[in-house]
Amino acid sequence: MRAWQVRETGEPNRVLQLVDTPQPEPSWGTVVVRVRAAAVNFADVLLCQGRYQVRPPLPFTPGVELCGDVVAVGEGVTDRRVGERVIGLAALPRGGLAEYTVMEAATVFPAPDSLDDEEAAVFFIGYQTGWFGLHHRATIQPGDVLLVHAAAGGVGSAAVQLGRAAGATVIGVVGNERKVEVARAMGAHVVVNRAREDLVDVVKDVTGGHGANVVYDPVGGDSYQRSTKCVAFEGRIVVVGFAGGTIPQPALNHALLKNYSIVGLHWGLYARRDREAVAQAHSQLTRLANEGIARPRVGERLPLSEAAAGLQRLAEGNTVGRLAVSPGLG
Numbered sequence: 001m002r003a004w005q006v007r008e009t010g011e012p013n014r015v016l017q018l019v020d021t022p023q024p025e026p027s028w029g030t031v032v033v034r035v036r037a038a039a040v041n042f043a044d045v046l047l048c049q050g051r052y053q054v055r056p057p058l059p060f061t062p063g064v065e066l067c068g069d070v071v072a073v074g075e076g077v078t079d080r081r082v083g084e085r086v087i088g089l090a091a092l093p094r095g096g097l098a099e100y101t102v103m104e105a106a107t108v109f110p111a112p113d114s115l116d117d118e119e120a121a122v123f124f125i126g127y128q129t130g131w132f133g134l135h136h137r138a139t140i141q142p143g144d145v146l147l148v149h150a151a152a153g154g155v156g157s158a159a160v161q162l163g164r165a166a167g168a169t170v171i172g173v174v175g176n177e178r179k180v181e182v183a184r185a186m187g188a189h190v191v192v193n194r195a196r197e198d199l200v201d202v203v204k205d206v207t208g209g210h211g212a213n214v215v216y217d218p219v220g221g222d223s224y225q226r227s228t229k230c231v232a233f234e235g236r237i238v239v240v241g242f243a244g245g246t247i248p249q250p251a252l253n254h255a256l257l258k259n260y261s262i263v264g265l266h267w268g269l270y271a272r273r274d275r276e277a278v279a280q281a282h283s284q285l286t287r288l289a290n291e292g293i294a295r296p297r298v299g300e301r302l303p304l305s306e307a308a309a310g311l312q313r314l315a316e317g318n319t320v321g322r323l324a325v326s327p328g329l330g
């Protein structure tokens with residue numbers, strides 16, 4: 001079968017190689033799937049660069065999440081069956097950018113019927129992360145104002161839809177005009193193009209000076225710093241990621257003076273420590289998907305052969321909507 005492999009770490013378009021490799025066998029607690037579609041996530045960029053929190057042994061195949069059909073079930077797996085269409089996490093070092101891969105059964109769930117293969121492939125991490133960030137970490141309430149950075153991106157666009165579903169007024173921040181349209185189509189009430197406008201002015205204007213109750217930040221750096229200037233009294237800044245490349249060093253005296261909270265979010269830890277909570281979130285998210293409220297926007301559907309180029313575009317911040325790679329396209 002064909003699979004992309006990283007044999008040394010570096011920029012995705014330099015280090016990824018498409019190779020022929022044997023089809024995997026299931027081990028204890030895993031299932032083998034035929035990949036229908038795999039998502040391209042920022043985590044895959046970091047994996048290629050050797051900068052992700054998990055460093056699989058070389059060579060490895062990136063592609064942390066996917067949609068596939070179960071073709072073999074390992075020992076110890078009781079709740080999955082051959083032929084089932086599923087979504088969830090790949091069991092690295094075997095990722096989803098391949099024709100077949102292995103998934104940890106504990107993080108495999110039925111794919112929502114209302115989503116096609118590419119939509120289902122990009123659904124799991126983004127919406128799970130949004131659910132835990134907004135509901136568990138930020139306890140978002142109807143009527144809150146939610147500020148979402150990278151609102152046309154993977155986790156950001158999911159947070160826009162889930163924030164709106166929770167009854168919040170959503171302000172999205174994006175990097176260019178094309179992304180303004182995407183963030184608006186995802187449901188943001190107001191969209192700030194950070195290349196042209198200052199988000200602090202817009203948030204203060206929209207909220208009559210009160211600020212945003214919840215900030216969802218997958219970018220870090222300057223985006224985080226600007227958020228602290230427009231977070232509301234008793235607001236919550238959810239630290240989701242550092243796609244901008246700079247990890248902020250927050251001034252805790254500022255958090256004290258303005259009475260706001262800085263809350264970390266590592267969704268993968270929920271997946272490891274509280275599978276029941278992840279399963280409950282999956283049923284809520286499946287309901288929202290089937291009601292048409294939660295639906296990822298797939299900007300590009302790529303054949304397997306174009307995965308490395310797609311990953312590189314994501315690394316450079318040049319993608320709009322989600323990228324999915326489908327081996328069936330060639």
Ligand SMILES: NC(=O)c1ccc[n+]([C@@H]2O[C@H](COP(=O)([O-])OP(=O)(O)OC[C@H]3O[C@@H](n4cnc5c(N)ncnc54)[C@H](OP(=O)(O)O)[C@@H]3O)[C@@H](O)[C@H]2O)c1
Nearest residue numbers: 042153154155174175218240241242243244265266267317
């Ligand atoms: N905490 C968790 O559990 C969790 C879970 C999933 C993902 N994450 C993290 O969330 C972040 C976003 O992941 P994603 O897959 O959803 O990616 P993404 O949002 O699709 O892509 C990153 C976006 O960040 C913005 N950005 C701002 N400055 C950038 C820069 N210097 N370089 C590249 N992008 C820049 C760009 O949007 P604009 O141009 O519109 O600003 C870009 O589209 C990553 O850091 C990822 O590791 C965390």
